[in-house]
Amino acid sequence: MYDKNNIFAKILRNEIPCDKFFEDEISLFFNDINPQARIHVLGIPKLDCIDFSDFINKAEEKTVSSFFTNVNLVIDKLNVRKSGYRIISNSGLDGGQEVPHFHIHILAGEKIGALR
Numbered sequence: 001m002y003d004k005n006n007i008f009a010k011i012l013r014n015e016i017p018c019d020k021f022f023e024d025e026i027s028l029f030f031n032d033i034n035p036q037a038r039i040h041v042l043g044i045p046k047l048d049c050i051d052f053s054d055f056i057n058k059a060e061e062k063t064v065s066s067f068f069t070n071v072n073l074v075i076d077k078l079n080v081r082k083s084g085y086r087i088i089s090n091s092g093l094d095g096g097q098e099v100p101h102f103h104i105h106i107l108a109g110e111k112i113g114a115l116r
C-alpha cells in the first residue's frame with residue numbers, strides 16, 4: 001500500500017522543500033539531495049504510485065506517455081542528449097529502492113561507471 005508519508009509525497013504536498021528543476025501538472029523534477037554524478041535529477045509523477053509497475057498499472061496511458069515525454073524534455077533542458085546520460089528506476093528490496101514513490105533517476109555530466 002502507498003505510504004502517504006514518504007518523503008517524495010511530502011515534497012509534492014510542499015511540506016518539505018526541494019531544489020526544483022522542472023514542473024508541470026503531472027510531474028516534478030528536482031535535484032537529488034545526495035548526487036551520484038555531477039548531474040543527478042529525480043523525476044516523479046504527481047500520482048500515488050509506489051514504483052514503476054504500480055505507475056504503469058495505475059496511471060492513464062496519456063499520463064504515462066506525458067511523464068516519459070517529460071523525462072525526455074528534461075534530458076534536453078539539461079543539455080545532455082549529446083554527451084549522454086543514464087536513466088534508472090529502482091524498485092523493491094532487490095532493486096535497492098529507498099523512497100516508495102515511483103521515481104526516475106537521470107544521471108549525467110560525467111562518465112557514469114559500470115552498474116557494478
Ligand code: AMP
Pocket residue numbers: 007018030031032033034035042089090096097098099100
Ligand atoms: P532510491 O534508492 O531509488 O529510492 O532513490 C532515492 C533517492 O532519493 C536517493 O538518491 C536520495 O539521495 C534521494 N533523496 C532522498 N531524500 C531526498 C530529498 N529530500 N530531496 C532530494 N532527493 C532526495
